[in-house]
Amino acid sequence: MKNILPALAWLLLCLMNFSCEGFLDEKPQKSILVPESALEYQAILDNYTRVNISAPLPFIYSDDFWTTEANLLRLSPWHQQAYRWSMNPYSTGEIPEDYFNVYRKIFTANVVLDKLAENPRWSKKDLDDLRGKALFWRAHGYFELAVLFLDHPKSASSEGRRIPARLSSALNAPVGTLNSQQAFELILKDLEAALPLLEPTTQYPTQPSVFAGYGLLSRIHLYLGNYDQAMEYGLKVLEGNFKLMNYSSLNMNLAFPIQNFNAEIILFTTMASISVVAANNTAFIEPNLANSYEAADLRRRLFFSNSAGFLSFKGNYTGRSEVFTGVALDEVLLNLAEAKVRTGSISQGMGYLNQLLRNRIQNFKDLELSDPTLALASVLDHRRKSLVFRGLRWMDLKRFAANDSKVMVLERMSGGEKVTFETRPEHMQVSIPSNEIN
Template sequence: MKNTLYIILFAFLLTGCDDFLDVTPKGKVIPSEVKDYDLLLNGGSSTIHTTSDEDLLFLSADDFYSDEGELGDLNDPNNQLLRIYRWEKELFPDMVRVQMWENSYNSIYTYNLIIEEIENASITSTYTEEDVKQIKSEARTVRAYEYWLLVNSFAKQYDASTASTDAGVPLVTVADASAKTNERASVKEVYDFLLTDLKEALEFLPDVPENKIRPTKATGYALLARIYLQMGEYELARTNATMALNIKNTLGDYTNMDLDESELNASEQFMYRFYGYTRGFTNGYFSDDLVALYDLTNDMRVNRIAGEAVKWVYDPATGWQQVPTGKVANLMSMDINHCVSVPEMYVIRAECNARLSDGSLQEVIDDLNTLRNTRIVAYTDLTNLDITDKTEALKLTLEERRREMVMTGMRWFDLKRLNKESEHAITITHPLGDSNYTLLPNSSNYVFSIPIDVISFNPDMEQNVRE
């Protein structure tokens, strides 16, 4: 039995327009039993486990360059890919649907419904009261993750000194299309909300995952580690990363060429969230500074997921042929997870130990070696001869983090937090034809515009200022 829930697009949820609210869905099943809510959480909506508009995160950051062949018509005023790549002030064409915003709030609507109603649902079949608590906690966990993506994309980087006044995103906590429009909560309010969701959910999260898209206790700790790292709360980030690794610390051995990349990747995940249904970002090439970070001969992260890009070129004599471009590009054939993973916890813990006064140099070295031994052929361990102080340890850890998480889209969020530190702040340059476009550290263009259709439905909602 396949039950589906009619989910009104969040842009319409914000309108308060009776015309939309009076629509009665036909042929849909409204959940009433615990098993219905379980199914709803497990995939009742085709987009509930995906986040679209990955172009926003990849084309904005510094891991990829792009060109006319990837961006399309450079003279088209409505070319959104071009607007993103050049960090234009008017980021979105008029009334374009911004999938990242839309999909996240649609999913949040579903999670709110589960959280609100499951305790009053009929318990049948093999379900118990403990199952109800677990399903509700799982919904709170994934709701927190959606808010983490939203607040870090459409609001300023968390700063303890300004978070209470910086505009965040609307906090929608009820599944009611007729509810009053939510104004933007502050960044602090959003972070407080998602931290509370995760901490309270932990008690009833399962130890073992039901499947790869549902959270466990390890997922909860790992999400807390990521969030605290973004906040600059390094002790809490380290603690939660360690808690996650105490439950699951499997690393796939990418140096074993007999093993499949997809199986290796899957073995490392705490929970999956995909960008649409894509298999990695393919609208650009690895930037020069990113390529320079890899051992192109022995590092299997680049050898197994990327290679020399080719373009189709038409020759009147021979027809269409593939011609090497000399550029490194993603050639990965497996789905890319942007949610938390075991390797991310190793680099989070290494970074925290490099920053904290009670973190030892040896602890940093041990975590980096553990990770790199599964990534680099004929790897020679780092030692105190290679890393002699915490400053060097932090530099190498941040480089390792960038290498490890290249296909996750998390680089954009790392840039936002690292820009707060002058020693790590960088200016990004995007080449395009004969021109170069630059993004300065802490630019207001690090905050994506609130979708135009949302603002049009809610004219009192504060829009983000871009340069």
């Protein structure tokens, strides 16, 4: 990204980087300047490696993959604990990348918002653009934290989990805490304030547009069980210039058949770099899931390949082994289908599902379901098949448990023993790292 200003961004964000031990002890130099121009602050928000990343824990906790015992032992201790569904996977004093990286994203947004609070003499266009993007990324970060570390609002108690609230980049600023309800009030407030400021198109899909805002709001409201709002924002996404890929036109013999920045992508983000977890020779697809795809279903051929005698995933929307966690048109259509069915508009909901499946299944004949239970089951079945390896499964399991009282029992083998996990709401909050609590 040519707009990234590595030196200035590094200096500003170094305060959050563990490798900068002793940074605060160094004598300031006049040659080290604080960013001042709108372009420099735009570069900070465009720093893809610090902003456009998502936590890997939701992927590890999901039932999207399994691995062998030999592969498991290659992972870091907290990855191994998470694989066994420990909700307290961290060692004492450890601040792992899930927690650190998401708060660094929030810190980055707050750096820009703090500067804007000084009323710099920049153009209105620059001010609006920076404010919209910073609010978007702060909301994005807090949503990730809420899904991982907080109760779902539908099952939260007054004494529920809390996370630190950072609304300023100043290191000496007071730090409060947010419970689940307060966190989502902040998330929705930030995103709704960002919408009128975001542009409909951006130079790169790594930069948030107004349609990325609509797509993220559709995802969030689906999680909360606010189906009317999930529909409202999903429909707004359809006004954008996004198109479904016809999977039959892709070369399924390629190692990674789906290009990054393809026509379906609304916002491009990826899982933080833990390639050893998601690598082709490490993360294998559960046979029952793989066998649930029909013979004519192009998703099976496009998504899965044989690796070391097991099925691994190759259908990333990144064109590489990195797991895509962004917002794409297929997810939005599935949001619309589910929200429509859940609110009684079954025919319209099936219409959105059929629109997707015509581009996913050979010789597809439209589904014509009128029973709400069967229609919802069909939508959720295809959501599972379409959004595998997207980092969304843990979010879905958590909302099913809270909104629908649907508890699933997940199973894995570890150390020669079967490990099980019940997706009850009270089981699905990760503990804040002990070092942060202290």
